[in-house]
Structures are given as structure tokens and as C-alpha cells.
């Protein structure tokens with residue numbers, strides 16, 4: 001019998017990186033009620049009726065516990081002007097929201113005012129996904145405006161300019 005081929009994690013990461021993703025910040029309140037958030041590239045649409053979306057979060061991430069405990073959240077779609085926020089929310093900072101323009105949303109979670117689209121969600125389901133959890137959100141409200149979406153591709157932030 002043949003052994004399963006070895007998977008080189010670095011090479012797998014590079015291969016995954018060949019597919020560009022949009023860049024979002026998923027914002028919520030922590031256990032103390034303080035606004036926080038996490039940069040998420042795995043966000044995608046899922047279902048129209050009911051209105052569902054999904055993303056995956058590493059089980060080791062601090063925010064994973066908040067999602068498994070059912071915290072509501074807002075998915076904020078970043079524009080190219082907001083690339084600095086993508087890096088800010090990808091760092092383990094004490095106050096991730098320092099200097100960020102936040103407002104209330106439909107759910108018990110803050111939203112990033114400058115984002116080009118917002119999806120306010122309740123947790124619909126959490127599924128196991130290996131070393132990640134898959135968070136399925138039920139969209140209770142959303143909005144969107146003009147702007148060029150920020151793209152993450154081969155380890156770099158890029159613009160979504162048309163061909």
C-alpha cells in the first residue's frame with residue numbers, strides 16, 4: 001500500500017495563496033463587552049434564503065472562543081483605503097480598535113463605519129474544520145456603498161481594479 005504523500009505546510013499555504021481573497025474585519029464584543037475584531041480573508045457568501053454567510057477561524061485564535069460561545073458579529077468588507085486596518089486587526093494587540101471609527105449595528109457588535117459593506121449576523125452554526133472552526137452567520141441586516149474592495153493575493157494587499 002502507498003503511503004499518503006507528505007504535505008509541506010509552507011507549500012500548501014503558498015498554493016492556497018494563488019487564489020485571491022477579499023479582506024474583511026469581523027467585529028464583535030469580547031467577554032468584557034469591549035469592541036474587538038479579527039482580519040478574515042475566508043469570508044464568503046453561502047445562502048440567499050435563509051441569508052447566510054461563512055468564514056473560518058483558526059482554533060488557536062483568541063477570537064475563536066467568542067464565536068463558539070455564540071457572540072453576534074459584523075462582517076466589514078474593507079476597501080483599498082483601509083489596508084492599514086487589515087494589518088491592525090491581524091495583530092494580537094491589547095486594543096485592536098484604537099483609532100477605528102466604530103458605530104453600533106443591528107446586533108450586539110460594533111461595525112467599522114468606513115467599510116464598503118456590512119453584514120450584521122447572529123451565529124447560525126459552528127462546524128469543525130480541522131484546525132479551524134467554520135462559522136456560519138445568519139445575516140440580519142446589511143448595507144453597501146461604492147468603493148474598490150481590498151484584495152489579498154500571494155501574501156500582499158492589492159487593489160481590485162478591473163481589466
Ligand SMILES: Cc1cc2nc3c(=O)[nH]c(=O)nc-3n(C[C@H](O)[C@H](O)[C@H](O)COP(=O)(O)O)c2cc1C
Pocket residue numbers: 023037038039040041042043055056057058060061062063064086087089090091092152
Ligand atoms: C489578509 C488576512 C486574512 C486573514 N484571514 C484569516 C482567516 O480567514 N481566518 C483566521 O483565523 N485568521 C485569518 N487571518 C489571521 C488573523 O487576522 C490574525 O491571526 C489575528 O491576529 C487573529 O486575531 P485573534 O487572535 O484576536 O482572534 C488573516 C490575516 C490577514 C492579514
